[in-house]
Amino acid sequence: MKSRETLARLRRFQVDATHRRVAQIETMIAEFSKMARELEREIATEEQRAGISDISHFAYPTYARAARARRDNLQRSAEELTTQLDEARLFLDEALAGPGKERILDGGGATLLAG
Template structure:
């Protein structure tokens, strides 16, 4: 009984770990998407500033200051998204590993439950055999 309780605790822990890894994965994916959205917004603003000034050459002395600043922010966002992409791969690997561990514990649990069913069925059969045997003995005796 204590073994079942510890297995149940282990199963809950493994499920929690899988859920936690999933949350981390979704959080990273959300951040990457947000950074990409913000970078795309900055791209549009840069283009708008260039069109408004009529200058597209960054080296031009009159290139819009806001466009230069927006480019720097956009580049920082893209670098951050790239760094997060590496973290995303690590998070995917961690989720896969946690899922494998969960599956192992679930398989052990299923095996133990099946073993218990067989033992219960054997006990039930033995009880029915004893009951049938005692009834037969009562009729004979």
């Protein structure tokens, strides 16, 4: 009986940690997306101010070029985080429906052990 309680506690801890990780990754993706949108607006403003929107133009604004690179990096990072988010959600699903017929319920940390 003691080992079942220990196992249930361990799995509850894993589920809680994974919930936190999922929330953290979702927050990071949202922040990166917001920052990328802000950079997009700044790029458009800078291009409009300079009157040059062709990236290959010799007088293309340096700030706009740097902002484009930063935006691209943020978008790439958000894509990588999306992959991590999918993996974390898969782990969470597996932890919630793991072997031994133990189910860890999300609400209030309650545990249901099925024989």
